Amino acid sequence: MFRLWGKIWKNNRMAADTVICDDSPDTRTHKVFRALDENDYARIAGLLLDEIKGPMQEKGILFGYDEDAARLIARKSFGDRSGGRAIRRTIRREVEDRIAELLVKRAGDPPAMLKVTAEGDEIRLTYA
Secondary structure (H helix, E strand, O other): OEEEEEEEEEOOEEEEEEEEEOOOOOOOEEEEEEOOOHHHHHHHHHHHHHHHHHHHHHOOOEEEEOHHHHHHHHHHHOOOOOOOHHHHHHHHHHHHHHHHHHHHHOOOOOOOEEEEEEEOOEEEEEEO
């Protein structure tokens, strides 16, 4: 069982958590976790975008994204007080909602491929 021991704050953002491990009363260990940076957010964005591949494959649609798109999603999400949940919200708003609209518009003729890219500060959805 883990319980939160304390938080370290820096510039109104949580910089680290200290967790104490209560597995046995004899040995207690402290673990300090660093705050997520923008590169961590980009890796998480990539993992969340990878989750879209399965449902698209079931519909016969190839899905892909480039690293610039993952970095832009990370940049748009970074600094939000809700942490990693902001990445999910950004993907839902910028990617999943657009895919849903496209699939509804092209219900009779779905695209064979979808790709998420970044152009400047915009997420682009291209299809063929």
